[in-house]
Amino acid sequence: MDPERNPAGKASQSGDDTAVAAVPVEATASAAPSGDAAASTIAEPSASANSAKKKSRTRPKAGTHPNNVRKLRQGAMMSKAELARRAGVSPLTIDRVEAGCPCRMDTKRKILEALGLQPSAAKQVFPDLETP
Template sequence: MTNRLKEVRENLLLSRAELARKAGVSFLTIDRVEKGLPCRTETKRKILAGLGFKPSQRDMVFSSTHPPKKELNFTLESGKTAKIRDVDHTGF
C-alpha cells in the first residue's frame, strides 16, 4: 500500500508517537503504515481521525491516484486548513 502518511504527519508537525497516541494505535503500526505495509480499514480510520481528517478525505493520505501537484490543500475536522507544498504524487 502506498500512501502519503509520513508527509502529511510531518506537515502537521506530529511525531509518530504523537500520531499513534491520537489515533489509538501503536507506534509500530504508524511506522509500518508509513513504510507502505498493508493495514486494516479500521486502522486507516483511526489514523485519519488522529490526523484530524474526515473519512471522506482518506484519499489525501491513502490513495496513490492523485495527479502531480505543486500544492495540496485540505481542511481538518477542527476547521483548520493545512497545506503541503511541492507535492509530487508520481512516486506513489
C-alpha cells in the first residue's frame, strides 16, 4: 500500500504520512484476530458439513440396474428419440433407463411395448425385475 494514499486510494491532502499509515495498521491489527477467528470457525463447519454430506449419500449411483434396452433398441435399428416417441416418454428417460437408472414399472411396460415385445419378456429385458 502506498503510504501517501489513504485506504480509499486517494492522495492524502495533509501530507502527513504517519497518520495515513497508522489507520490501516490499527484496523488490520484489530480486525485480524477477530477476522481470522471468525473465518476459521466458519470454514470448519462448512468443511465438516461437506464431508458429512459425502458420507451420508443414500441414493444409489447410476448403473445399478443393468438391462438390455440398448441392445434391443439397436437391434431394432431404432434411435433413442424414436423409441421415446413410440413409448410415450422423453428421450432423457430412455437415456436414464439405458444407463441403468431405476424407473417405474409403467415406464418399463411402455418401453417393452415400443420394442414390440410381450410383457412376458420383461425378465429378459430388465433382469432386476422380481416377478411374483
